[in-house]
Amino acid sequence: MSQTHSPASPAGRPPVSQPGRPAARPARRRRLDRSHYLYIAVIVAVGAGIAVGLLAPEFAKGLKPLGDGFVSLIKMMIAPIIFCTIALGVGSVAKAATVGKVGGLALGYFVVMSTFALAIGLLVGNLIHPGEGLNISTSYDASKTAAASSTDFVLGIIPTSFFSALTSGSILQALFVALLVGFALQKMGAKGAPILEAIRQLQQLVFRILAMIMWVAPLGAFGAIAAVVGATGVAALVALGTLMIAFYITCILFVFGILGVLLKVVTGINILRVMKYLAREYLLIVSTSSSEVALPRLIAKLEHLGVAKPVVGITVPTGYSFNLDGTAIYLTMSSLFIASALGTPLNIPEQISLLLFMMIASKGAAGVTGAGIATLAGGLQAHRPDLVNGVGLIVGIDRFMSEARALTNFTGNAVATVLIGKWTKQIDMVQVDRVLSGELPFNESTMSADDHLSADEEEYRARRLADERALSDQKALSYQKALAGEKALDDRPMVVR
Numbered sequence: 001m002s003q004t005h006s007p008a009s010p011a012g013r014p015p016v017s018q019p020g021r022p023a024a025r026p027a028r029r030r031r032l033d034r035s036h037y038l039y040i041a042v043i044v045a046v047g048a049g050i051a052v053g054l055l056a057p058e059f060a061k062g063l064k065p066l067g068d069g070f071v072s073l074i075k076m077m078i079a080p081i082i083f084c085t086i087a088l089g090v091g092s093v094a095k096a097a098t099v100g101k102v103g104g105l106a107l108g109y110f111v112v113m114s115t116f117a118l119a120i121g122l123l124v125g126n127l128i129h130p131g132e133g134l135n136i137s138t139s140y141d142a143s144k145t146a147a148a149s150s151t152d153f154v155l156g157i158i159p160t161s162f163f164s165a166l167t168s169g170s171i172l173q174a175l176f177v178a179l180l181v182g183f184a185l186q187k188m189g190a191k192g193a194p195i196l197e198a199i200r201q202l203q204q205l206v207f208r209i210l211a212m213i214m215w216v217a218p219l220g221a222f223g224a225i226a227a228v229v230g231a232t233g234v235a236a237l238v239a240l241g242t243l244m245i246a247f248y249i250t251c252i253l254f255v256f257g258i259l260g261v262l263l264k265v266v267t268g269i270n271i272l273r274v275m276k277y278l279a280r281e282y283l284l285i286v287s288t289s290s291s292e293v294a295l296p297r298l299i300a301k302l303e304h305l306g307v308a309k310p311v312v313g314i315t316v317p318t319g320y321s322f323n324l325d326g327t328a329i330y331l332t333m334s335s336l337f338i339a340s341a342l343g344t345p346l347n348i349p350e351q352i353s354l355l356l357f358m359m360i361a362s363k364g365a366a367g368v369t370g371a372g373i374a375t376l377a378g379g380l381q382a383h384r385p386d387l388v389n390g391v392g393l394i395v396g397i398d399r400f401m402s403e404a405r406a407l408t409n410f411t412g413n414a415v416a417t418v419l420i421g422k423w424t425k426q427i428d429m430v431q432v433d434r435v436l437s438g439e440l441p442f443n444e445s446t447m448s449a450d451d452h453l454s455a456d457e458e459e460y461r462a463r464r465l466a467d468e469r470a471l472s473d474q475k476a477l478s479y480q481k482a483l484a485g486e487k488a489l490d491d492r493p494m495v496v497r
């Protein structure tokens with residue numbers, strides 16, 4: 001290695017600055033820039049796809065395999081994502097539930113709020129009818145599912161072998177096995193910890209592969225949008241534009257009209273003040289299109305805001321598995337779009353069953369780029385396999401929808417944590433006021449490690465925080481006991497820095 005090179009850093013950690021040399025910071029810039037390149041590449045690809053679709057429609061229709069290939073790559077990741085997310089999530093929730101009030105309340109809130117978000121997606125979809133009139137055909141063979149009786153359906157959830165659940169392509173089988181693993185791990189207690197850790201590592205691997213797949217998104221977006229515009233002309237552009245704008249507006253209304261009002265009514269806090277306090281995290285999310293990237297900083301900032309550590313430690317990580325409101329809105333709204341665009345609009349009973357189904361499927365979503373479209377493909381494959389090919393229709397605009405999903409998911413979890421803190425009386429409202437008024441600013445220098453982190457380091461810390469979840473649960477338990485007077489509350493975690 002030439003002397004001009006920085007020394008290699010262990011385990012992907014950022015290089016340590018040396019005396020006489022400026023601190024090494026370019027790693028973070030490099031990573032964010034790469035993510036920006038991908039974003040720009042998708043925009044260019046979508047523009048090029050639209051141009052090709054309008055100028056050479058026959059040629060453009062032949063580009064469909066590019067979009068289909070991308071959807072297949074995404075579909076390939078569905079079973080592992082669902083397995084890891086559900087197995088880990090159920091394990092954590094089961095543990096969280098043992099700390100009583102906080103875990104139970106958080107879970108109840110997540111179920112209600114994400115169902116509400118799914119219902120709002122349906123409602124807006126019914127109002128604007130996105131995709132109507134496109135009448136695009138796909139090559140789905142309806143005879144494959146026509147014969148399945150309800151008994152076959154139920155029996156089909158049971159895989160022929162434990163591992164075939166992850167390879168058969170059946171989402172329900174993957175979900176079934178993941179639930180079994182999650183509950184079994186909970187029963188194993190401490191003995192199950194190494195297995196949970198192994199699944200956590202597997203999840204990192206799966207998300208790493210998903211991130212690699214996202215690098216071919218420009219190609220997929222180009223082929224998909226060219227083929228759709230080539231087949232349908234300007235009508236497709238109008239329909240996709242309508243869907244995207246409607247989704248953004250719905251997310252904004254959800255954040256301010258539902259989360260903002262709830263926050264104001266319950267705590268008296270204006271959501272805009274909280275959003276201003278979290279401004280840096282929003283920037284991070286916009287540049288990476290992933291809400292999970294901001295998870296470590298969200299935890300630190302909510303603790304600084306005055307929410308007790310156990311509440312933050314339980315609510316935030318659990319919310320990232322079970323409370324992805326933006327993804328929930330997207331799932332139902334996009335399903336309605338696809339069904340209408342394929343000429344098979346869903347009637348009300350079908351929409352209700354879609355909602356129930358997506359309630360389960362949405363729990364397999366995650367806060368990383370592309371997880372939303374993977375969950376959509378998985379949910380449709382299990383519920384309405386005739387619609388799954390239609391996912392290709394929205395590949396071209398998915399990167400833009402991913403931004404709104406991530407921002408809404410992040411806000412949903414920040415608000416949820418403050419609410420749970422208030423409901424369980426584990427929030428210091430005086431501190432909240434001091435922090436939000438700027439009197440007690442978040443000390444970036446104590447977060448200096450975070451502040452100058454490379455993206456690798458951010459991930460490393462996110463993993464570490466996940467590892468610390470168990471510890472946090474234990475602390476929460478002793479906190480609960482202390483509240484009940486069983487033990488002196490000498491290490492009360494509500495620290496005013």
Ligand SMILES: O=C(O)C[C@H](O)C(=O)O
Nearest residue numbers: 290291367370372402406
């Ligand atoms: O990051 C998230 O919360 C969602 C993600 O961006 C997605 O693409 O679904």
